[in-house]
Amino acid sequence: MKDKIPALIGLLLLALPVMAQTKVSGVVYDDTNQTLPYANVYFKGTSEGVITDENGKFYLESANSYTELVVSFVGFTTKEIKLEKAITYNLNIVLGGAKQLKEVVIYSGKTSKKNNPAIDILRKIWERRRKNGLRMFRQYRYDKYEKVEFDLNSVDSAMMNSKLFKGMEFIFKHVDTSNVTGKTYLPIFINEALSEVYGDNTTNSKKEVIKANKNSGFNNNQQIIAFIKDLYADYDIYDNYLKLFDKDFVSPLSRTGINVYNYVLADSTYIENKWCYNIVFYPRRKNELTFKGNFWVNDTTFAIKKIDMAVSKNANINWVKDIYIEQEFEVLNDSVFLLTRDHMMTDFALNKKEESKGVYGKRTTLARNHQFNIEKPQDFYKQDVNYYDETINNKSDQFWEDNRFETLNKDEKGIYQMLDTLKTVPRFQQYYTLIATLGSGYYQIGNFDYGPLFSSVGYNDVEGLRLRTGGRTFFGQNDPWRIEGYTAYGFKDNRFKYGISGKWMVDRKRRIILAAGNRRDIEQIGVSLTATNDVLGRSFASSAIFASGDNSKLTNINFSTFSAEIEPLKHLVFRTSLSYRTLKSAFPTFSLDYYIDPNNPAAGTRGFVQQYEYGFLIDYTPFRRTIGYGVERSDVDTNYARLFLNFTQGIKGVFSSDFEYQKLQFFYRQPVLVGGFGRLFTTLEAGKIFGEVPLGLMGVVPGNQSYFIIDNTYNLMNYYEFVADQYVSLHFEHNFNGRLFSRIPWLRDLNLREIVGIKGVWGTVSDANVKLNASSIVYRAPEDIYWEYHAGIGNIFKVFRIDFAWRGSYLDLPDANRFTVKGVFGFHF
Known part of the structure; x- marks a missing residue:
C-alpha cells in the first residue's frame, strides 16, 4: 500500500478560480477559547450548511452569492457574520452565552436521552x-x-x-x-x-x-x-x-x-x-x-x-x-x-x-x-x-x-x-505499470501477464529453496478464454515441476466454461477438508518459508483434469469433472503405503496410488459481488455466504485406477452482522467417504505448522495429526472491529481491533481403512472432539494481526502443542 x-x-x-460564488472557512470557539466541535454553520435564510469537525473547523461553499453566515449551537448565543467578500478564509468565530445553560448543555459530551425533543422526533x-x-x-x-x-x-x-x-x-x-x-x-x-x-x-x-x-x-x-x-x-x-x-x-x-x-x-x-x-x-x-x-x-x-x-x-x-x-x-x-x-x-x-x-x-x-x-x-x-x-x-x-x-x-x-x-506519456505509463503490478501481482507484457510474483520463492524440507516462474494470457478483464502455466525448480531435490491449464467460456450468457489442465509437482496434501480440483492451486503449507516442526510429509502429484460448468441462475454454479491422479511420497521417511490385500499382510504393500474420479459439485454464493464478465472474475469483497456441495465417485479399473469409493463433502460459510458489534464468521464442514481408501485419499484434518494464520486450519495441530473418513468441523470467529477497545481510553487512539474464535472437529476412521493402512502414519481420529480457541489483536500498524491460540483437548498427546502465536499481514479498511 x-x-x-x-x-x-x-x-x-x-x-x-472556480465557479462557486461564495466560499468561507474558519474555526469556531467558545468563550473560554476552546474549539467548539459539531456547531451548526450555514448561510442565512438557507439550508446550505455544514457541521464543524472535532477541532471546530469548517469549510462551506455555494454556487450562489451570500452575504451573511450564521453559526449556532444549543446553549450558546447564535452569531451572524457579515461576509464582505465572496471568498473569506480563516475566520475565527467565538460563540458566547454558554454559562447561562452550562448545567444543560455539554457540547463535547453526552446529551440527555430524557426530555430531549430531538429524540422525540427521532x-x-x-x-x-x-x-x-x-x-x-x-x-x-x-x-x-x-x-x-x-x-x-x-x-x-x-x-x-x-x-x-x-x-x-x-x-x-x-x-x-x-x-x-x-x-x-x-x-x-x-x-x-x-x-x-x-x-x-x-x-x-x-x-x-x-x-x-x-x-x-x-x-x-x-x-x-x-x-x-x-x-x-x-x-x-x-x-x-x-x-x-x-x-x-x-x-x-x-x-x-x-x-x-x-x-x-x-x-x-x-x-x-x-x-x-x-x-x-x-x-x-x-x-x-x-x-x-x-x-x-x-x-x-x-x-x-x-x-x-x-x-x-x-x-x-x-x-x-x-x-x-x-x-x-x-x-x-x-x-x-x-x-x-x-x-x-x-x-x-x-x-x-x-x-x-x-x-x-x-x-x-x-x-x-x-x-x-x-x-x-x-x-x-x-x-x-x-x-x-x-x-x-x-x-x-x-x-x-x-x-x-x-x-x-x-x-x-x-x-x-x-x-x-x-496515457501516451512514457513516465506515466511507468507509474501505471508499477501500480498495476503491485496491485495484481502480475507484470503485464503485451497480452501476457508474468506472475504471480509473490509466489516466486518458497521453501520446504524436500525441495529446499524453490523458485517458480509463470504467467497467463491477458487481453482484458472480460477475456472469454485464458491459458495459464508455470514451472518451478527445487535446489535440494534438483527437479523441475510444472503446471498448465486452460479455460474457455463457450456461452457467455449462462457462463458455460470448459477447463482442462495438468500438474506435476510436490504438494502438502491434507491442508483442506473440502477438496477442490484447482489444477494449479498450491497450499501455503507446501512452500512456507517460515514453518515450525517437520515439513517433510510431502507428496509427488501428477494430476490431470477436465471440467465443464454452467451458471443457470445468478451465483449458482453446477460443475462436473473427470480427473486422474497419481500419488507417491516425496521424502524417504514419509510413506503412503497400503496393504495390497488387507486380509493377507504377507501379500505386501504398495506406495503408489493411481486414481480416476468423476465429480459433481454445486456452488452457491448469494450476494457475491464480482468484477468482470470473462472466464475469470475477481471478488470485490469476501462478505458473502457460500454453500458448497461436492460428490466424488472413485472408479476402479479405469486407467489402472486402484480404488472404488464415494466421497460426499459439504461446506457452508456465513458472515453475520451482529448489531453493530462487528461480524461473526461461521464455517461448517462435513464429509464422509464410503468405501476403502488409503492415506493419500483419506480425509486429513488440516493442521497449520506455519507461523501465519491460514483460514479453515487448526492452529495447534500438526500435519497428519488427525485423519478421518467421516467428520464434522465447525469454526466461529468474531471480529469486533474495535468496538471494545474504543471504550478503553489508553487503547482507543491505536485503532486496534479485537478478534475471538473457537474451532472444533469430530471424526472417525472405519476399521476397514485402519486395516488397509501400511503407511508411517498411525491413524488417530478426533472421536472425542478436538477443539481450540484463540484471541487476536488486529490492525496493528494498520497491516498486521496477531493471534494467541490455546488447545482445549487432546492435551495428553506426547506431541501436543498447547499454545502458539501466529500472525498475518493484510490491507483492510
Missing part, C-alpha cells in the same frame, strides 16, 4: 421509516444517472517542480477546488452510467438495467474497479447500518442511534413550503464507526428532506481520512419524499493528518421520471447471470450530451481528453 499510494498521488494541484422517524418514499408504493421505476470520479488531492507546490512530473506538466491545467473540503484536486478517472431501476415492494424484488456506460482512466485496473464497486454499494439512510468499504456504520436514523449518538434540535424553518426541523448529531464516543452531521425532517410525515453527514475522523477505518454523504429528497406531493440526489465523497489517504495527500473518490447519483404501481411479471426481476453488451460502452459523445442528467463542469469535460493524452 505504501508503494501504491505515492504513485497515485504524484501530481500537483494548484488553486485556480422516535417518530422510526415509526414511519418503512412507510416513506418508494416504500409507499406497490411497484416503482425511475431513471438513474450515476457519476463516479477519482481525483488526486492536496499536492503542494513543491511537487509541481519535482522531476517526478517531468513531461506531464499539462495536467495542472485541470485542477479544481472541492466544495466540501476546500482542497485543490486533479481528476484522474471518471465513469458515467445511465440505467433504469425497477422495484416491487410486494415481493421485495429489485432490478437495475444499465443503458449506457462511459469511462476514462484506469478502466482495466482491477483494484481501481474494486474501489468503484464499493462506491457503488447501495445503502439506505433509514437502515440501522450503512455498509461502506467493508465496514458497517451505525446510521444516525438507526433505532440503536441513541446509544452511540448525541442529538440536538438546532433549528426549524420552511423548506419548499414544508415546515422542517434541523437535528444535529455527533458521536458519543471516539473510534466507533459513526458519523457527525445534521438532517432536516418534515414535521408531519417525519420524512427526511435533506441530510449531510461525515464520518468521524476518529472512526476505526484504515486508508480513509474522510467520508462525506449528502442526500436530498424531493417533495412529490404533500406526503411523498423521494431521494433525488445522493452524493458521497471519500478521501483516501495513508493517514488522517490534515496535510496528508491522497485520492478523492466521489459518487453522485441522480434520480428522475418516477412512475408507480406498474406491475411487471416476476420473471422480469430475474438477475442476468452474465449480461455483457459492448454497445453499452460505445455510445457517442452526442448521446451523452443529450441524456446525462446534469452537464459536466469544465474540468470533468477535460478528464477524457486529458487521460487519453496522459
Whole structure:
C-alpha cells in the first residue's frame, strides 16, 4: 500500500478560480477559547450548511452569492457574520452565552436521552421509516444517472517542480477546488452510467438495467474497479447500518442511534413550503464507526428532506481520512419524499493528518421520471447471470450530451481528453505499470501477464529453496478464454515441476466454461477438508518459508483434469469433472503405503496410488459481488455466504485406477452482522467417504505448522495429526472491529481491533481403512472432539494481526502443542 499510494498521488494541484460564488472557512470557539466541535454553520435564510469537525473547523461553499453566515449551537448565543467578500478564509468565530445553560448543555459530551425533543422526533422517524418514499408504493421505476470520479488531492507546490512530473506538466491545467473540503484536486478517472431501476415492494424484488456506460482512466485496473464497486454499494439512510468499504456504520436514523449518538434540535424553518426541523448529531464516543452531521425532517410525515453527514475522523477505518454523504429528497406531493440526489465523497489517504495527500473518490447519483404501481411479471426481476453488451460502452459523445442528467463542469469535460493524452506519456505509463503490478501481482507484457510474483520463492524440507516462474494470457478483464502455466525448480531435490491449464467460456450468457489442465509437482496434501480440483492451486503449507516442526510429509502429484460448468441462475454454479491422479511420497521417511490385500499382510504393500474420479459439485454464493464478465472474475469483497456441495465417485479399473469409493463433502460459510458489534464468521464442514481408501485419499484434518494464520486450519495441530473418513468441523470467529477497545481510553487512539474464535472437529476412521493402512502414519481420529480457541489483536500498524491460540483437548498427546502465536499481514479498511 505504501508503494501504491505515492504513485497515485504524484501530481500537483494548484488553486485556480472556480465557479462557486461564495466560499468561507474558519474555526469556531467558545468563550473560554476552546474549539467548539459539531456547531451548526450555514448561510442565512438557507439550508446550505455544514457541521464543524472535532477541532471546530469548517469549510462551506455555494454556487450562489451570500452575504451573511450564521453559526449556532444549543446553549450558546447564535452569531451572524457579515461576509464582505465572496471568498473569506480563516475566520475565527467565538460563540458566547454558554454559562447561562452550562448545567444543560455539554457540547463535547453526552446529551440527555430524557426530555430531549430531538429524540422525540427521532422516535417518530422510526415509526414511519418503512412507510416513506418508494416504500409507499406497490411497484416503482425511475431513471438513474450515476457519476463516479477519482481525483488526486492536496499536492503542494513543491511537487509541481519535482522531476517526478517531468513531461506531464499539462495536467495542472485541470485542477479544481472541492466544495466540501476546500482542497485543490486533479481528476484522474471518471465513469458515467445511465440505467433504469425497477422495484416491487410486494415481493421485495429489485432490478437495475444499465443503458449506457462511459469511462476514462484506469478502466482495466482491477483494484481501481474494486474501489468503484464499493462506491457503488447501495445503502439506505433509514437502515440501522450503512455498509461502506467493508465496514458497517451505525446510521444516525438507526433505532440503536441513541446509544452511540448525541442529538440536538438546532433549528426549524420552511423548506419548499414544508415546515422542517434541523437535528444535529455527533458521536458519543471516539473510534466507533459513526458519523457527525445534521438532517432536516418534515414535521408531519417525519420524512427526511435533506441530510449531510461525515464520518468521524476518529472512526476505526484504515486508508480513509474522510467520508462525506449528502442526500436530498424531493417533495412529490404533500406526503411523498423521494431521494433525488445522493452524493458521497471519500478521501483516501495513508493517514488522517490534515496535510496528508491522497485520492478523492466521489459518487453522485441522480434520480428522475418516477412512475408507480406498474406491475411487471416476476420473471422480469430475474438477475442476468452474465449480461455483457459492448454497445453499452460505445455510445457517442452526442448521446451523452443529450441524456446525462446534469452537464459536466469544465474540468470533468477535460478528464477524457486529458487521460487519453496522459496515457501516451512514457513516465506515466511507468507509474501505471508499477501500480498495476503491485496491485495484481502480475507484470503485464503485451497480452501476457508474468506472475504471480509473490509466489516466486518458497521453501520446504524436500525441495529446499524453490523458485517458480509463470504467467497467463491477458487481453482484458472480460477475456472469454485464458491459458495459464508455470514451472518451478527445487535446489535440494534438483527437479523441475510444472503446471498448465486452460479455460474457455463457450456461452457467455449462462457462463458455460470448459477447463482442462495438468500438474506435476510436490504438494502438502491434507491442508483442506473440502477438496477442490484447482489444477494449479498450491497450499501455503507446501512452500512456507517460515514453518515450525517437520515439513517433510510431502507428496509427488501428477494430476490431470477436465471440467465443464454452467451458471443457470445468478451465483449458482453446477460443475462436473473427470480427473486422474497419481500419488507417491516425496521424502524417504514419509510413506503412503497400503496393504495390497488387507486380509493377507504377507501379500505386501504398495506406495503408489493411481486414481480416476468423476465429480459433481454445486456452488452457491448469494450476494457475491464480482468484477468482470470473462472466464475469470475477481471478488470485490469476501462478505458473502457460500454453500458448497461436492460428490466424488472413485472408479476402479479405469486407467489402472486402484480404488472404488464415494466421497460426499459439504461446506457452508456465513458472515453475520451482529448489531453493530462487528461480524461473526461461521464455517461448517462435513464429509464422509464410503468405501476403502488409503492415506493419500483419506480425509486429513488440516493442521497449520506455519507461523501465519491460514483460514479453515487448526492452529495447534500438526500435519497428519488427525485423519478421518467421516467428520464434522465447525469454526466461529468474531471480529469486533474495535468496538471494545474504543471504550478503553489508553487503547482507543491505536485503532486496534479485537478478534475471538473457537474451532472444533469430530471424526472417525472405519476399521476397514485402519486395516488397509501400511503407511508411517498411525491413524488417530478426533472421536472425542478436538477443539481450540484463540484471541487476536488486529490492525496493528494498520497491516498486521496477531493471534494467541490455546488447545482445549487432546492435551495428553506426547506431541501436543498447547499454545502458539501466529500472525498475518493484510490491507483492510
